[in-house]
Amino acid sequence: MDAVVNIAKDFSEFPFGRYESHGPFNGARFRNEKLLPLLLNGQSVLVDLSDARGLAASFLEEAFGGLVREGLSVEELRRLLKVVSNTDSSLVSEVWFYIEDAAKAVIH
Structure with a gap:
């Protein structure tokens, strides 16, 4: 991995919206x-x-589903992005759901 981004430490402990x-x-x-x-x-x-x-779903969908709307493909994201959570592992599958769901809505 080239970069590590910890949401709580590098952005906010209370991300929202x-x-x-x-x-x-x-x-x-x-x-x-x-x-x-x-x-x-x-x-x-x-x-x-x-x-x-x-x-919240709104934060996760915009942050991660928005990557697809910004032009990154699911394939690129699978290669470049790794998501982890030591406190709630269900968040990882939720993030990938939003990425894949956003890809379905993108017009090619």
Whole structure:
């Protein structure tokens, strides 16, 4: 892995919402500031969800499903992105659900 991004330590212990209007620690900001610059550069990224409190569907879908809407394919993400959580392993499958679901909605 080239980069490790721990949401609780590198972004916020309390991430929330999709957009800027939902607060400063929203999913779009996390995606745009922490993930996209690395992934678009071809860097592999390990995202650690451990210890982030209240990771709502809106945050996760925007942060991770939004990667597909920004032009990354599921195949690229499977190669470059690893998601872990020591506190709630169901979050990992939830993230991949949002990525795959977003891919179904993207018009090619």
